[in-house]
Amino acid sequence: MGFKSSQTWYEAMAPARDAAPPPRGVVAADACIIGGGLAGITTARELQRRGRIVVLLEAKTLAWSASGRNGGFVGNGFAAGIEEIIERVGLKNAQALYRLSAHGTEYVRREVTRLDASIRMSDGIIVAQRVNDPAGARRRQEMMLRDFGEGLDVLSAEQTRALLVTERYFQSLRNPKSFLIHPLRYARALADDAEHGGVNIFENTPALSVSRKGSSFVVRTAHAEVHAQHVVHCVSALDRRIHAPTGRAVLPVATYVAVTEPLTQDAIRTRSGIGDMRRAGDYYRLVTDNRLLWGGRITTRISEPLRLAQMMKHDMLAVFPQLGNPRIDYAWGGLMAYALHKMPLIGRARDGQWFATAFGGHGLNTTAMAGILLARAIADKDDEYRRFAAFAPRWAGGPFGRIGVQASYWHMQLRDRLDERADRQSRDGEDDERE
Numbered sequence: 043m044g045f046k047s048s049q050t051w052y053e054a055m056a057p058a059r060d061a062a063p064p065p066r067g068v069v070a071a072d073a074c075i076i077g078g079g080l081a082g083i084t085t086a087r088e089l090q091r092r093g094r095i096v097v098l099l100e101a102k103t104l105a106w107s108a109s110g111r112n113g114g115f116v117g118n119g120f121a122a123g124i125e126e127i128i129e130r131v132g133l134k135n136a137q138a139l140y141r142l143s144a145h146g147t148e149y150v151r152r153e154v155t156r157l158d159a160s161i162r163m164s165d166g167i168i169v170a171q172r173v174n175d176p177a178g179a180r181r182r183q184e185m186m187l188r189d190f191g192e193g194l195d196v197l198s199a200e201q202t203r204a205l206l207v208t209e210r211y212f213q214s215l216r217n218p219k220s221f222l223i224h225p226l227r228y229a230r231a232l233a234d235d236a237e238h239g240g241v242n243i244f245e246n247t248p249a250l251s252v253s254r255k256g257s258s259f260v261v262r263t264a265h266a267e268v269h270a271q272h273v274v275h276c277v278s279a280l281d282r283r284i285h286a287p288t289g290r291a292v293l294p295v296a297t298y299v300a301v302t303e304p305l306t307q308d309a310i311r312t313r314s315g316i317g318d319m320r321r322a323g324d325y326y327r328l329v330t331d332n333r334l335l336w337g338g339r340i341t342t343r344i345s346e347p348l349r350l351a352q353m354m355k356h357d358m359l360a361v362f363p364q365l366g367n368p369r370i371d372y373a374w375g376g377l378m379a380y381a382l383h384k385m386p387l388i389g390r391a392r393d394g395q396w397f398a399t400a401f402g403g404h405g406l407n408t409t410a411m412a413g414i415l416l417a418r419a420i421a422d423k424d425d426e427y428r429r430f431a432a433f434a435p436r437w438a439g440g441p442f443g444r445i446g447v448q449a450s451y452w453h454m455q456l457r458d459r460l461d462e463r464a465d466r467q468s469r470d471g472e473d474d475e476r477e
């Protein structure tokens with residue numbers, strides 16, 4: 043767990059939470075959840091709602107990692123693109139999976155409203171094209187409506203540029219039902235709610251090992267043993283040893299966010315979230331005080347690059363040079379877990395232990411979905427989680443997998459640049475013909 047990070051804007055904007063002292067002696071529970079990110083917190087909350095006695099162990103503080111330091115974009119789908127999912131499992135199964143991902147989105151929407159409506163910061167996500175392809179935008183809109191019941195608005199290049207004053211963008215697709223949250227406040231509010239409901243949450247308590255004892259499991263911590271019938275691993279890529287079958291199936295991937303000083307600007311005229319359609323794109327949104335929160339880039343080194351703030355500023359100014367030279371007040375990295383197929387790993391291993399991990403860069407809805415599926419599986423013997431059997435844990439290639447991820451990111455960046463260049467050249471050609 044060597045990933046160090048500076049203070050995030052979210053931490054600066056969220057009140058701290060009182061933690062219970064680490065457990066001592068023997069603690070008994072129906073289920074022990076390992077990992078206090080959103081996957082673990084939601085699973086714990088949903089099991090408690092179904093009347094189970096739950097212990098949640100968090101190595102550091104709740105949601106200190108990806109769950110509390112992400113972009114805050116909540117929308118349907120997965121880290122894997124919809125075309126990739128269809129290719130792997132066929133349209134019908136892809137539709138069923140997409141519906142499950144939408145349940146996750148609805149769960150977050152409902153919980154945020156119930157817990158504290160101010161956690162929801164704004165609405166709508168716009169994905170902009172960096173190539174001029176009006177027909178492509180329409181085709182995608184039609185396909186998403188026909189095959190997935192997802193109603194997207196197409197914005198023309200003029201409409202897009204009226205909202206986002208940059209020549210980098212052409213048409214865009216807007217999902218008005220997606221929304222944006224303060225993820226750290228959401229995770230803490232959900233955890234507080236779970237705790238009030240009776241979940242025993244222990245922070246600063248790494249789980250050190252899990253072993254079988256008769257029909258149940260013993261989870262060891264520095265000073266305690268949790269005896270539980272069920273164990274659920276929700277540790278992302280932060281501990282790949284505690285449960286080897288899932289640990290070796292995930293790769294750690296780091297990604298970055300920066301937040302500017304409060305801005306007076308007229309370049310971004312919407313509070314919706316913005317992404318672009320590149321394979322390796324940027325995403326951003328305006329947050330409180332007109333600060334610009336900007337995310338992007340990935341690396342497989344588990345450390346923050348030097349000059350992170352300058353790198354992110356460079357990316358911002360490449361799209362909006364008119365922003366001048368904004369001061370970067372916060373810059374941080376966060377660690378995600380990816381399986382090679384980019385779909386979450388959700389299920390039960392041969393050893394009887396449950397897992398929910400590898401949500402990649404699309405975890406706000408999918409961690410909620412996983413929490414519901416696993417709580418229903420454990421408490422009600424529901425087997426809908428088996429829809430993820432097609433994405434079972436497989437060895438991710440260890441160090442070679444990491445090299446592969448980095449190489450494929452560079453390859454994606456290169457293909458993005460070539461696509462943009464080809465698009466520019468074809469438009470220049472059209473201009474020459476007109477002249």
Ligand SMILES: Cc1cc2nc3c(=O)[nH]c(=O)nc-3n(C[C@H](O)[C@H](O)[C@H](O)COP(=O)(O)OP(=O)(O)OC[C@H]3O[C@@H](n4cnc5c(N)ncnc54)[C@H](O)[C@@H]3O)c2cc1C
Pocket residue numbers: 076077078079080081082099100101102103104105106107108109110111112113114115116117247248249250276277278279280281284297298299337375376377378398399400401402403404405406407409
């Ligand atoms: C910068 C960034 C931007 C992102 N933007 C978005 C976005 O806009 N929208 C979106 O949907 N997704 C986004 N994501 C992805 C999303 O944040 C993650 O997929 C999701 O939060 C993963 O949740 P998790 O609970 O699996 O893991 P984590 O949040 O990483 O939590 C895992 C927890 O397990 C704990 N742990 C590890 N080992 C042990 C142990 N042995 N004992 C006890 N505890 C342990 C860790 O301390 C940690 O708290 C982003 C991610 C990053 C990093």
